Amino acid sequence: MWLLLLPVLLLTLLFLVINKIKAKNENKPQLPPSPPKLPIIGNLHQLGSLPHQSLWKLSKSYGHVMGLHFGTVPAIVVSSAEAAKEVLKTNDLACCNRPSLTGSGKLSYNNLDITFSPYGEHWRQIRRLCVLKLFSSKSVQSFQFIRDGEIDSLNDFLNESSVLATPVNLSVMMSTLMASMTFRTAFGKRFAECGLESDVFEEMIHRAMSVLGTFAACDLFPHLGWIIDRLTGVHAKFERSFRELDNFFQIVIAEHLNRTPEEGKEDLVDLLLSIERGEYDSTEVHFTRDCTKAIIMDIFVAGVDTAALTVTWAMAELARNPRVMKKVQDEIRSCLKKSKVTESDIHQLQYLKMVVKETLRLHPAAPLLLPRECISQFKVGGYEVYPKTFIHVNVWAIGRDPNYWYNPEEFFPERFADSSIDFKGQHFEYLPFGAGRRGCPGMIMALTMVELTLANLLCCFDWKLSAGMKETDIDMEEASGITTFKKSALKLVPVSYQWPSKLQT
Template sequence: MFLFIIPAWLPLLLLLSVLLVMMKKVIESKKQHPPGPPGLPLIGNMHQLDALVHQSLWQMSKKYGPVIRLKLGSVSLVVVSSAETARQILKVHDIETCSRPKLLATGIFSYNYLDIGFTPFGEYWKEVRRISVHELFSNSRVQSFRYIREEEVALLVRSISESSASNSPVDLTEKLFFLTSDVIRRVAFGGNFEKNKCEKGGFQREINETMTIIGSFAASDFFPYVGWIVARLTGLKGRLQKSVQALDAFLQETIDKYEGHNVEEGNEDLIDVLLKIEKQHKEQGSATLTRTHIKAILMDVYVGAIGTSQITMVWALSELMRNPRVLKKVQAEIRDVIGNKGKVNEDDVEKLEYLTMVVKETWRLHPPAPLLAPREVMSQFEVNGYKIYPKTRIHVNVWAIGRDPKIWKEPEEFLPERFAGSPIDFKGQHFELLPFGGGRRICPGSNMANTLLQLTLANLLYRFDWMLPERLSKEDINMDEAPGITLQKKTHLVLVPVAHV
């Protein structure tokens, strides 16, 4: 019988080997994750984000690179900040990242708020997307509303002309908000939505309240097990529910007026189109599009279209006032092309090449959504050699891409000429410029928004010369950004219009 004597050092060697293997796995695991700033227990990196989150993330990307990973409460977040990494997310890995996380708003709303934009990926989203692209925002549908855009812009010009007669300052932030609101109101609701209700605080007040809440910090989005308690204690949940109920009542009252409503094909507003599709679905035995879904889509159209158009117009006019050379050049182009016609119509806009460059440059520096709405990863993939795991939220920092010195020469300067002869457009295929996003989640109303904002800017620059209020210089124009999910200018733009003869 043999006796085996185990050396005293053998268990120690085995333990050391196990530790080395574990350390190797930990190191390899860290290498697989994107880099990012160290966080604190429980809250992660929340304390490192300022009110202007996109700017905080931009500063982090300068240190850690174009792909960074953060922890916000229990949520893993990856932010990409270069055109190439945006291309990988929005094109190469679009299918793996085209879902949405469930946030506070979607949990409280009686229907899926911002239905097109925030519905998780699935068969229902595909159908709503199809309806949006082929029925609501097709080129023919957008063209059918041309008379509404031209009528409302003419009313705006007339209103400003009254102020110019008395050299009175005009709050363009407010004027342009009501212009876009009135256009979308007529496009979506036709004559069945009472304008005075919108302007006297009802519908519009609740819209503003809802957007303020959604743009604020919601603990339940990052601490799902206890966040709902915070939402109740702070009153956030109650405020949002109240706004939702009020908006739902407004929309229901408007849709009810369409009962028995017949309209010729080609003259329908968006509710006409949606109710027709709802009827077709019922006849086919499908419940894909219901009355609550219709209200959600209308909210998406109303909020989304107002934001993108009005925001861009305010920033564009602000930049033009700060850059007299550009202002003079774009006005010369418009007045040379239009001559003595008295107004700019949509056919004329297509001839205004420098105006298009001005709009693109405005989008580069002031994208309507500085961070594209969060995507949620459905299956694992890699970006720049880093592994991105399911349930991770992904943001594309469009604001940072617009200031990337590797792409743009003198990125902080307003230079529309950089787009001369450039193929870069806003339709989601050029990842250097993504004002409406890209991939499956690109905004379906981008063509409508662009048409309205270029028509409006062209008429304002054609009909008026613009001056700053007395005792102000271009250096006094406040270009600070307001916090929120859209990139609003912090202060209103107030200018004095001078009628151009």
């Protein structure tokens, strides 16, 4: 009898052990798969010079929801539309915070601006004010005369270059153009009127963007990193950049306080100062001078380079694809039959809009959306995400995912024909401006500047490669920071388009 009972007892014991192990595993949190990490630095060594590409390659092995450690800070990287939807829509409120950057000295306005400040009621009210007063369609349209003037200056310069048949550096020209448009929109003056050269101002903005794109030790090692930053001089670099911007903003604001703007000619600083004085109908917002400076900084840091690099990438792709170049030029010239494109014409240019969409799919200005910080625990892709975890959405990888895009590496604007996909953050396979509470508030202004500039470049000029170059010789390698630049300058030869003699001017 004992011999008969022994197998039953052993099986019962084995069953109990298996159930105990199973229960233990069920209670164990399901964390996303992660590549091996090193002590202290975590996975930093795997980022490479182009983090969005490095993370894309890692995601092929470890999945579209991937766990990493940047120093001692836990992070999640999502690289699929489904996971992005879970983060940016389903669990938007649980992860709409921004990692604090004040410890590194990156942003002394950290709690006051709309891009980098932590989530809260004050941030919500500031953002609402900015969207309604600064970045609405009505506000953007009020500065149309500035964009028209800058486009006229651009066309004059290109016409002179056309006579000489010399290549122009479009990378530099677009950066200068967008800086000038933004500068006049914000301050109501040209560079020279403020005692500045355009390249001096652009360098100041580039230094600020470089600072924001730098990993500081205190971001990665919150408890001891500040010591490293001070010993290595990183903290001093951050502070110098901030003081440089702050001093400049202070001078401009003081000048605005001592003048009366012309009716209908108010610039963004005038609008911000009116909000600061309480002229905007709201008692809910405590809007200070630092709020004004913080939003001005947002406008420049987020707006100048992103618009410039988008036009540059678009022209580079068109130069490599003569079929698309001819098609979009034919649309503009046959539709409008005039020598300059105005903002009221853009709605007619559907293929141009497709070209811009396709450019932003392949070359999103921010390939990794600015990091979010988890506020409360939630799941993404079935994996647990805990508070204080940084969350990165790799929109560059999603825009090249063959699960959503046919021949994703091909520049093919027609893929957007008869498509409902747009920029507004409701199509998670396409997120050039982000989505949710942290979506880009300046989208209308950015698109207006990009579409108007590109339309005029293509309407008024044909574009040739430098002597001896072929389309395949155009280098499309990226250089990365917060934004993704074309590594080598784009140089093309403008040829003034000869309109028919009866052209309507």
